Amino acid sequence: MTVTDTATRPGTSSRAADGVGASAARPDGVPKTDGSFIYSSDEHHDGSLWGVTLRSPHPRARIQRIDTSQAEGLDGVRCVLTQRDVPGSKIFGMMVYDQPVLAIDEVRYQGEPVAVVAATHPEIARRACQLIVVDYEDLVPNTDPEVSLTGQVDGLPEGGLARHVRIRHGDVASARAASDITVAGRYEMGTQDPAFLGPESGLAVPVGDGGVELYVSTQDLHRDQRQVADCLGLPLDKVRLVLSGVGGAFGGKEDLNVHIHACMLALRTGRPVRMVYNREESFFGHVHRHPAIADVELGATRSGQLVFTKVRLVLDGGAYTSTSQVVIANGCYFAAGAYHVANVEIDGFATYTNNPPCGAMRGFGAVQSCYAIESAMDRLAAALGMHPLELRMRNAIGEGDTLPTGQPVDGPAPVQEILAWLRDLPLPEQSDPGAEDMRARPGGVGNVTRGEGIRRGVGYALGMKAIGFSGGKDDTCTARVTVWIRGGEPVAEVYCAAPEIGQGIVTLEAQIARTELGVRTVELPDKDTGVAESGASSASRQSWMTAGAVVGACGLVRDEILARAAAALGRPAAEMVLDGAEIRDRGGWPLMPVAELLGPESVSHAYTYRHRPTEPVDPERGQGNAHVAFAYAAHRAVVDVDVELGLVRVVEMATAQDVGKAMNPVAVEGQIEGGTVQGLGLAVMEELQIDGGRIRNPSFTDYLIPTMLDVPPMPMKIFEFPHPDSPYGLNGVGEPPNLSSTPAILNALRDATGLELPRAPVRPSDLVSELLP
Amino acid sequence: MRVNVTVNGVAHRVDHVWALESLLDFLRERVGLRGTKNACEQGECGSCSVYVDGVLVCSCLVAAGQVEGCSVVTVEGLDPSPVQQAFVNAGAVQCGFCTPGMVVAAHCLLADDPDPDDLTVREQLSGNLCRCTGYQKILDAVHLAAERAGASGR
Numbered sequence: 001m002t003v004t005d006t007a008t009r010p011g012t013s014s015r016a017a018d019g020v021g022a023s024a025a026r027p028d029g030v031p032k033t034d035g036s037f038i039y040s041s042d043e044h045h046d047g048s049l050w051g052v053t054l055r056s057p058h059p060r061a062r063i064q065r066i067d068t069s070q071a072e073g074l075d076g077v078r079c080v081l082t083q084r085d086v087p088g089s090k091i092f093g094m095m096v097y098d099q100p101v102l103a104i105d106e107v108r109y110q111g112e113p114v115a116v117v118a119a120t121h122p123e124i125a126r127r128a129c130q131l132i133v134v135d136y137e138d139l140v141p142n143t144d145p146e147v148s149l150t151g152q153v154d155g156l157p158e159g160g161l162a163r164h165v166r167i168r169h170g171d172v173a174s175a176r177a178a179s180d181i182t183v184a185g186r187y188e189m190g191t192q193d194p195a196f197l198g199p200e201s202g203l204a205v206p207v208g209d210g211g212v213e214l215y216v217s218t219q220d221l222h223r224d225q226r227q228v229a230d231c232l233g234l235p236l237d238k239v240r241l242v243l244s245g246v247g248g249a250f251g252g253k254e255d256l257n258v259h260i261h262a263c264m265l266a267l268r269t270g271r272p273v274r275m276v277y278n279r280e281e282s283f284f285g286h287v288h289r290h291p292a293i294a295d296v297e298l299g300a301t302r303s304g305q306l307v308f309t310k311v312r313l314v315l316d317g318g319a320y321t322s323t324s325q326v327v328i329a330n331g332c333y334f335a336a337g338a339y340h341v342a343n344v345e346i347d348g349f350a351t352y353t354n355n356p357p358c359g360a361m362r363g364f365g366a367v368q369s370c371y372a373i374e375s376a377m378d379r380l381a382a383a384l385g386m387h388p389l390e391l392r393m394r395n396a397i398g399e400g401d402t403l404p405t406g407q408p409v410d411g412p413a414p415v416q417e418i419l420a421w422l423r424d425l426p427l428p429e430q431s432d433p434g435a436e437d438m439r440a441r442p443g444g445v446g447n448v449t450r451g452e453g454i455r456r457g458v459g460y461a462l463g464m465k466a467i468g469f470s471g472g473k474d475d476t477c478t479a480r481v482t483v484w485i486r487g488g489e490p491v492a493e494v495y496c497a498a499p500e501i502g503q504g505i506v507t508l509e510a511q512i513a514r515t516e517l518g519v520r521t522v523e524l525p526d527k528d529t530g531v532a533e534s535g536a537s538s539a540s541r542q543s544w545m546t547a548g549a550v551v552g553a554c555g556l557v558r559d560e561i562l563a564r565a566a567a568a569l570g571r572p573a574a575e576m577v578l579d580g581a582e583i584r585d586r587g588g589w590p591l592m593p594v595a596e597l598l599g600p601e602s603v604s605h606a607y608t609y610r611h612r613p614t615e616p617v618d619p620e621r622g623q624g625n626a627h628v629a630f631a632y633a634a635h636r637a638v639v640d641v642d643v644e645l646g647l648v649r650v651v652e653m654a655t656a657q658d659v660g661k662a663m664n665p666v667a668v669e670g671q672i673e674g675g676t677v678q679g680l681g682l683a684v685m686e687e688l689q690i691d692g693g694r695i696r697n698p699s700f701t702d703y704l705i706p707t708m709l710d711v712p713p714m715p716m717k718i719f720e721f722p723h724p725d726s727p728y729g730l731n732g733v734g735e736p737p738n739l740s741s742t743p744a745i746l747n748a749l750r751d752a753t754g755l756e757l758p759r760a761p762v763r764p765s766d767l768v769s770e771l772l773p
Numbered sequence: 774m775r776v777n778v779t780v781n782g783v784a785h786r787v788d789h790v791w792a793l794e795s796l797l798d799f800l801r802e803r804v805g806l807r808g809t810k811n812a813c814e815q816g817e818c819g820s821c822s823v824y825v826d827g828v829l830v831c832s833c834l835v836a837a838g839q840v841e842g843c844s845v846v847t848v849e850g851l852d853p854s855p856v857q858q859a860f861v862n863a864g865a866v867q868c869g870f871c872t873p874g875m876v877v878a879a880h881c882l883l884a885d886d887p888d889p890d891d892l893t894v895r896e897q898l899s900g901n902l903c904r905c906t907g908y909q910k911i912l913d914a915v916h917l918a919a920e921r922a923g924a925s926g927r
Contacts (some may be wrong), residue, residue, distance in 0.1 A: 029861035032869030033876055035808015035848035042807040047809045123791070197812040197820060197904050198870040226912035246906050247812070247870030279813045502868030502905045666910070667866035672908030674867065700902065708908040709899040 003027045003524045005510040006060035014104030019515035020728055025665035026507045027524060028500070039245035040217035043203035045272035050080055051258070051265045052125035052275070054115040054280065055284055057407055059143070059354040059693025060155070061136035063105055063114070065641055071117060071131040078123040078269045080132065082115045088233030094223065094359070096254055099320040101231050101260050102677055105137070107633035109319035109356050109408040110694050111284025118265040141693040145293070148351035162317050162350040163325040165332045165641060167622030169404045170343030174364035175308035177300030178277030183379045186371040187296065188759040190677075190687035192289035194361050195705050198247010200257035200285050202274040204266035211238030212263045217246040219254045220536035221497050225529045231260045232267065239263070243527035247499075249501040250678070251360030253287040254538060272591075275741050281542035283698035285321050288688055290350075294335075294372030298380045306395045309404075313369055315358070317350045322359030324350040329471065332622070336404050337373035338464035338632055339395040344404035346622070354693045360538060362678060363738045365472035366465045371760060374461035374743035378750060379700020388747065389460050393419050397464065406623040411731075412721035415632055416657040417461065421717045422460060422636045428652045428713075430456055442640050442647035453644035456651070456754025459637045463739030467732035468541040468628040472616040475628075476533035477545035477609050479737040481513065483554035483561070484602035486521075486594045489560060489581055492554075498534035498546040500527065503734060504667040505542050509550055511664060512727075516554035518580030532608065540631065540732025543663060547727035548609030556605035565597055612725060632655035635676065635735035635744035638712075641752045646764030648684050650745060653677075653713045656717040660731030665718070672737040673714050681706045683749075687761050709720065778840045780804050781850025790837050796830075797821045799837035800847060807890050808848040808873045812902070816912075819901030822874040822881075824845045825902035829881040855921040856880050858915070863914035867905035875901045879915050 005027035007018040018024035031037035068080040083090055083102040090104060091097045103114045115132050119125035144154050148160030156452045176182065202216035211234060218224050221241045229239040246253065258275040266273040278286050297310040315333050317324030330349035335346045363370075381388040395769050396415035402408055434451030443449055469475045479496035494509040510522040535545055558578045565583045566573040569591060576591060583592045617624035638651040653676050685704045689696040697703045722729025742760055749767070750757050757766060780800065797814065798865070800806045800823070802822050810820035814833045821832040824846040828883070856879050866872050873897065882889060882897045889897065894915045895908075898914045902909060 023864070025861050026866060028869070029866050030857070032866045033848075033857035033860045034851075035806070035873045037869060038807070039810075039870060041811060042801075044807075195904055196868070196870075197810070197818060197902065198868060199812065242846065245870075247810075248868040250904070276811070278811075279815060437892055439896055504867070581865075649926050670864050670867055670906055670910055674905045675907075677907035678904075700813040701813055701815055705902060705904060706908075707899040707902060708895045708911065711908045714909055716777065745785045769876060 005522050005524060007514060007520045017514065017520065018511060020511050020663055022511065023664055024507055026504055027510055028506060036246055039198050039247050040215060041199055041201035041276045041517065041538065041589050042592050043215045043244050044274060045203060045205060046067055047205065048272035048274050049118040049120060050122040050125050051273045052117050052122060052129055053113050053261060054129040056103065056110060056114055057113040058107060058136055058138055059110045059139065059141040059428045060139045061107050062139060063103060063107065064137055066115065066134040067133040068115065071128040074124065074128045074131060076120040077128045078118045079265060080115060080117050080128065081264055081268060083612055086231060089230040092227045092231050092256060092260065093321055094323055095326065096321050106187050111353055116265060118269050126248030128520050129219060139381040143353050143355050145314050145353055146353040149314060149349040149355050156352040159350065160352050162321060162352055162603055164326050165329050165348040165622060166620060167332055167344060167346040167404050169406065172308045172343045172345040175343035176299050179307045180302040181383055182297060182299045183376065183383050185376055185379055186296040186758055187294045187375045189292040189368050189371055190245050190761060191291040191690060192361065192682050192686050193283060193688050193703060194250040194286065195703065196248030196252060198248055199277045199279065199282045202244065202258045203274050204262035204683045205272045206266045206270055210657065212266055213240045214259060214263055215242045215244040215297060217244055217253055218603065219249050219499050219501055219538055221499065221527065221529050222533035222639030223258060224259055224571050226260050227256055232263055235731050241529045243499055246499060246501040250362045251538065254285050254360045254536060257285050266632060279700060280698045283695060289319060289361035290327055290358040292368035294369065296372050296376035298376050300380055300384065304384050304391050304394050306339055306341040309336040309341050310345045311372065313348040313703060315350050315365065315368060316353055316355055318353055318355040318357040319483060320357045322357050324358065327359065327365040331369040333405055333466065333626065334366045334464055335369040335373060337370065337377065338397045338462050340397050340401040345406060347437065355690055357772050362675065363735050364539065367739055367742065370463040374740065375746060378747045389419060389423050392460065392462055395506045405617055405626055407627060409624045409630060411629050411723050411725065412658060413630065413632065414658050414719055416719050417719060418632055418634045418658065419462065422634055422654060425491060425636065425654055425715065427458065428638055439709065441644040443645060443651040447612065448645055448647065453642050454640050455643055455752045457639050457641065457748040459744045459747025460634065461740035461743035461747060462634040463736055464630055464632050465735055465739060466627040467631050468539055468544060468611055470584045470614055470626045475535055475545065475611060477534045478606055479546065479548040479549035479553045480531055480604060480606040481550065481557050482602050482604035483517065483557050485598050485674050488595045490519050490594045491521045491523060492517050493525060494550055495525055495531050496534055496546055496549060497529065497531050498542050499537040503537065503671065504664060505537065505546055507667060508543055508663055509546060512547055512550045513554060516551055518578060519560060520580065540735045543730055544726050545609060547730060551606055553605050556607055557603050560603050561594065561597065561607065565592060570596060584675050607681050619670055629725060629731060631658065631731050631736045633740055633742045635749045637744035637748040639745060639748040641749060641750055641767060643753060643767065646767035648749065650680055650712045653680065653714045653741065655716040655737055657736055658731065659723050659733050660723040660726060661720055661729040662718055663730055665727065668718060668733055670715065671733045672716055675734065675737030676714055676741045677706050679738050680711065680745060682761060683742045683745035685759050774838055776837055776841055778920040780806065780842045781846055783797065783888055794837045796832040796835040796837050796840055800832060805848065806847050806849050810873055812870060819878055820871050820874040821900065822877040829878060848877050851877065851880055854880055855918040858881065859914040859918035859921065863910050863917050865906060865914035871901060871903040875903065875911060882915065883919055885923065887922060
């Protein structure tokens with residue numbers, strides 16, 4: 001379904017209407033509000049079958065026998081497939097192929113797919129799954145990452161150690177001796193789930209030439225296509241992926257889910273196959289945020305100058321690699337925080353266990369390390385008797401400073417400005433808690449306090465993260481822009497595979513075409529694998545990369561139109577400009593309507609954008625210019641804590657962030673608010689309870705994400721310091737607000753209670769156990 | 774079983790409905806109205822909100838057989854209301870998966886209380902989960918819809 005997006009604001013110059021910098025409305029906004037927008041779980045096809053997955057109930061077991069005969073005999077069942085039926089590569093993976101499409105001889109985590117069924121009704125398919133006999137030899141799971149990092153565990157790949165990242169900068173041993181004061185602490189973080197609302201789902205349709213079309217929700221069509229084609233044993237041109245509506249992702253839709261299974265069932269039966277996970281299966285069907293253990297030691301002078309930072313970070317990646325080896329690297333790159341410190345020693349370990357697989361989630365390792373370093377900074381401030389904000393401002397990184405990886409910080413680094421805004425923002429008024437509406441008190445409508453036992457706290461945190469893919473990846477994004485005349489007016493089509501996952505990349509594609517070409521109407525065809533790749537909607541990179549590609553393609557189209565005008569009018573192209581429907585001279589005088597110039601012809605160009613090259617860090621000391629760009633955000637959290645019941649109400653979350661250029665201010669605000677609230681969830685609510693490798697709370701009844709009543713007012717300041725390397729000066733926006741939100745709340749809770757609170761999320765029992773007599 | 778129900782003003786007679794079939798599945802798969810969303814199927818997220826005889830319900834918690842003789846209104850059947858346009862204008866839509874349920878719940882809220890304060894909106898919509906927006910723009914959208922409805926005398 002092509003979406004036509006027409007500028008809604010009138011204006012004498014069409015160039016300004018709903019272009020870059022305007023809060024243009026989403027082209028998919030109306031269909032998303034009236035129910036007509038089609039998500040991957042809505043895809044259907046006449047005569048389609050339903051696919052259902054049989055998953056392992058055990059975190060670790062050997063498969064001795066699988067008997068599918070009873071299931072195959074059930075009325076309505078069309079096929080039952082196991083690993084023997086995988087036509088191509090039997091393993092897949094985002095970065096390394098190590099995960100079986102369907103379990104081969106063993107299962108390594110609870111929920112690992114073992115068989116898939118296609119039937120005429122989803123309930124028949126589920127019943128058939130119950131009829132599949134799998135004889136498991138149950139084995140003791142390895143679930144302790146501290147054991148895995150020894151690399152000596154039997155039954156795990158690499159003995160349990162997926163990667164050890166070392167960063168060495170300066171001389172920590174001498175610096176420790178030179179420090180006036182040192183602090184050390186251990187900070188732990190539980191497992192967060194992306195908890196997108198739109199479940200994993202898709203529709204696979206066999207096509208006449210032996211190929212398959214897959215309508216699916218994903219963050220990267222082309223990376224998926226390669227894995228699917230490999231596992232189906234088909235050439236790439238026989239596997240077409242089409243982006244269906246994506247009901248949120250946050251990293252959890254980078255790894256494959258229904259893709260290969262649905263295609264295998266469709267190719268085997270010759271019928272279209274729908275697959276839709278329910279919520280419980282979804283919790284087993286995607287990767288989670290790595291749980292973390294971080295030991296942080298800081299040394300400083302008496303005046304509060306950081307002298308050294310030493311961090312040991314352990315991220316448990318669970319049963320398969322997914323992106324663990326990159327997540328741990330990203331966690332380590334920023335483990336010393338957004339501070340200038342000359343002596344740094346960082347050791348990061350990503351482990352394999354029989355826990356559920358972990359991979360990408362918004363922030364990508366930097367959430368865990370930001371939480372650790374920002375908790376440690378408050379500990380240091382307390383030891384120094386210094387205000388936590390003053391300590392941060394004294395050590396804040398700036399342009400020209402050197403990162404622990406040896407890379408100089410280039411591009412704007414307005415950390416002082418960000419922190420100063422938070423410092424100067426008035427605190428919310430504290431009215432008499434007893435007089436307040438109960439909904440504004442800890443415990444809310446539970447009506448459990450009249451204001452007695454409530455303490456207020458204020459906390460700060462600062463975060464920094466790389467934007468785009470790091471470490472030498474040749475990252476590209478391609479867009480094709482076509483202009484033709486309809487109804488006497490030029491129309492631009494922007495064709496780019498950049499996945500729209502809710503962030504609004506489709507809005508931006510239309511805004512950029514309006515700004516670059518002056519057109520009013522922009523058409524956005526389906527996103528599919530028919531155009532060269534865009535790269536993933538991840539790493540806060542898609543606006544930057546897509547903008548680069550669309551600007552480039554628009555430039556080629558404009559150049560050709562002006563060259564044609566030059567030929568038609570006998571004037572140099574350099575003396576003319578393209579302004580929507582008119583070719584004008586440099587003074588703005590109309591020379592020729594574009595409609596007259598093009599007639600029935602169209603002008604079309606593709607452009608591939610690359611950011612500046614980066615390089616991998618060296619494996620011994622972790623040194624190298626690994627990053628494209630950096631982004632910064634900071635939060636101030638205000639909390640009320642009922643110290644008798646351990647209940648928390650977050651009163652306000654203030655954010656300051658540099659975005660380079662607010663391409664669409666309302667969308668930028670939405671990213672900051674959404675990222676802040678996911679951090680709030682991680683601070684006080686959200687944890688996947690995993691016991692012996694088993695998930696105990698795979699439902700929205702037991703895994704709690706913030707509701708509207710849990711969320712406070714969120715004042716914010718958006719700074720626009722243009723980035724010198726990017727289109728329009730923009731910077732990545734999506735992940736930075738997710739970093740500092742959690743530690744700001746933890747620091748506020750520490751401020752309110754005086755407790756150490758070494759673990760996130762903070763549970764009621766953590767808040768009262770030490771306070772009660 | 775056979776179910777007779779009016780959906781968005783149109784009478785439907787559907788045979789062979791399963792005893793345990795939810796109203797959500799009935800609407801999506803039998804009536805073909807897929808605007809009502811399936812996010813938790815456990816009554817926690819509100820994505821499947823519809824009206825049954827004027828009462829706001831999670832359609833995943835209602836058996837299809839229970840709506841015999843009832844009138845169901847889904848997001849597709851709402852009168853063109855200021856709520857939907859306000860959601861678009863306020864930036865309350867990101868991935869949009871919660872949006873249909875949120876729109877129906879906001880419609881219900883404004884029908885009861887044409888000018889709710891912040892805490893009332895937060896409480897009344899706390900049964901509808903959103904993972905993208907952080908809810909601020911949804912709050913803004915409800916106020917914008919209330920304001921526009923007030924201005925137009927509705």
